[in-house]
Amino acid sequence: MRLRHEDFGAIVALEEPPALIHVDHALVAWLGHPPSPFADAPLGHLSAPTEVHLMVTNRCPAACPGCYTAATPDGDEPGEAELLDAVDRLAGLGVFHLALGGGESLLHPALFRVAAHARARGLVPNLTTSGLGLTPALAQACRVFGQVNVSLDGLDATYRASRGYDGAETALRALARLGEAGVPCGVNYVLSQATWEGLEATAARVAELGGNQIEILRFKPAGRGRSDYERLALSEAQARQLTPRLLALTASHPGLQVKVDCSLVPFLCAADPEPALLQALGVYGCEAGNALASVDAGGRATPCSFVDDAVGTVAELADGWRSHPTLARWRAYADTAPAPCRGCAYRAVCKGGCKVVTRHRQGDWFAPDPECPRVLAHRRGEAFVPVAIGRP
Amino acid sequence: MTDPILQALQAAAGDAPPPPQGRVLAVKLGYNPNSSSVGSVVSLLFWSATAGALALNLTAALLAKRREPPGDEG
Ligand code: SF4
Ligand code: SF4
Numbered sequence: 313m314r315l316r317h318e319d320f321g322a323i324v325a326l327e328e329p330p331a332l333i334h335v336d337h338a339l340v341a342w343l344g345h346p347p348s349p350f351a352d353a354p355l356g357h358l359s360a361p362t363e364v365h366l367m368v369t370n371r372c373p374a375a376c377p378g379c380y381t382a383a384t385p386d387g388d389e390p391g392e393a394e395l396l397d398a399v400d401r402l403a404g405l406g407v408f409h410l411a412l413g414g415g416e417s418l419l420h421p422a423l424f425r426v427a428a429h430a431r432a433r434g435l436v437p438n439l440t441t442s443g444l445g446l447t448p449a450l451a452q453a454c455r456v457f458g459q460v461n462v463s464l465d466g467l468d469a470t471y472r473a474s475r476g477y478d479g480a481e482t483a484l485r486a487l488a489r490l491g492e493a494g495v496p497c498g499v500n501y502v503l504s505q506a507t508w509e510g511l512e513a514t515a516a517r518v519a520e521l522g523g524n525q526i527e528i529l530r531f532k533p534a535g536r537g538r539s540d541y542e543r544l545a546l547s548e549a550q551a552r553q554l555t556p557r558l559l560a561l562t563a564s565h566p567g568l569q570v571k572v573d574c575s576l577v578p579f580l581c582a583a584d585p586e587p588a589l590l591q592a593l594g595v596y597g598c599e600a601g602n603a604l605a606s607v608d609a610g611g612r613a614t615p616c617s618f619v620d621d622a623v624g625t626v627a628e629l630a631d632g633w634r635s636h637p638t639l640a641r642w643r644a645y646a647d648t649a650p651a652p653c654r655g656c657a658y659r660a661v662c663k664g665g666c667k668v669v670t671r672h673r674q675g676d677w678f679a680p681d682p683e684c685p686r687v688l689a690h691r692r693g694e695a696f697v698p699v700a701i702g703r704p
Numbered sequence: 705m706t707d708p709i710l711q712a713l714q715a716a717a718g719d720a721p722p723p724p725q726g727r728v729l730a731v732k733l734g735y736n737p738n739s740s741s742v743g744s745v746v747s748l749l750f751w752s753a754t755a756g757a758l759a760l761n762l763t764a765a766l767l768a769k770r771r772e773p774p775g776d777e778g
């Protein structure tokens with residue numbers, strides 16, 4: 313168990329079961345820790361990210377047309393020493409979880425040493441992979457990770473339409489190998505016009521193979537994904553259908569956790585979940601520069617892995633966590649967001665939606681998410697009608 | 705969902721009874737292997753009990769647990 317002081321008390325990180333628990337000052341004392349130094353001098357933000365995405369390589373043979381990091385077979389790749397140094401600095405900052413990704417992370421010769429080093433420094437490393445090159449021996453080695461997700465944007469033709477090559481069977485084989493090796497594993501499913509129809513069939517296959525989760529990611533206009541964004545982005549009608557559809561998926565596959573990423577929170581909120589419940593379950597919308605930060609394969613730190621608003625090096629991220637002007641700007645936005653976010657019951661969680669989409673569509677990071685159903689209704693001058701959901 | 709968390713917290717606190725005013729503010733379960741996966745499990749958001757009724761005040765649950773007769777642990 314690790315405990316990190318915060319303005320409100322502390323975050324306690326458990327590994328069994330894996331959980332981040334926010335506790336108040338009284339429970340900090342009960343757990344035998346000294347009082348939080350931020351009780352009297354609040355920071356106004358988290359004392360460190362809970363999770364940092366560390367891109368171990370931007371090399372990848374696949375060349376997917378929508379790749380958000382625009383990875384290529386000869387992309388940037390930091391050396392082992394650089395990655396170990398990054399882990400040390402992030403551990404020193406107090407980060408709990410490391411999301412290792414690429415490019416294709418398995419191509420980095422030091423991947424498992426970096427993961428082991430993260431463990432030794434008290435961080436839990438997690439991994440995303442396309443599954444390319446995941447042999448049974450590598451699957452065994454993946455036991456160092458807390459969770460491994462394989463990118464699987466559909467089966468057969470759906471995968472091909474999204475990623476430009478026939479990789480579904482490779483990804484499914486990787487998932488099966490991870491399962492056989494006893495690694496907690498699931499898939500990432502990038503939701504776009506190309507993959508909208510294939511979700512249920514994919515979830516069924518993942519459940520069959522014993523995957524523990526399907527994480528739905530909103531397709532984002534980043535990297536190569538920018539060029540075809542208008543064609544592939546979800547429509548307003550699809551944004552409204554998302555929650556009922558995911559709930560139906562949950563009902564069909566009770567053993568499979570159906571999760572969404574930060575950028576989909578405005579779509580979920582269209583179905584009016586109870587705001588206090590979202591907070592109690594630690595749901596995060598746009599936490600770029602607060603709960604989240606990222607370091608790319610060139611060593612550039614940013615508030616999130618999809619944005620190119622640079623903070624500097626990983627050392628500058630760690631040393632400047634409390635004062636860096638870029639981070640301050642990203643954290644401050646939600647409090648000053650204009651209507652309809654200003655009056656929205658979900659602003660504290662959602663934080664105005666995905667800035668990557670906003671910048672692509674409007675040229676500015678800091679404006680209400682132009683694909684949020686509430687924002688769209690507001691712009692048309694209409695009253696927002698929440699999405700109706702059934703009960704199980 | 706909460707039992708292993710209760711046990712881990714109580715184990716860390718030793719024998720001390722939890723302070724009645726202490727509160728668990730949020731519980732985020734699981735690991736996120738992606739660069740952006742700080743959303744959540746969808747069914748919990750809509751099909752849990754309401755926030756007020758949800759057993760997120762783990763302190764209350766801990767207190768209740770301490771009142772259980774021996775042998776009822778777990
Ligand atoms: S900009 Fe915000 S919502 Fe979008 S991916 Fe980054 S952290 Fe998530
Ligand atoms: S109106 Fe703004 S804060 Fe509310 S859900 Fe939409 S993007 Fe998020």
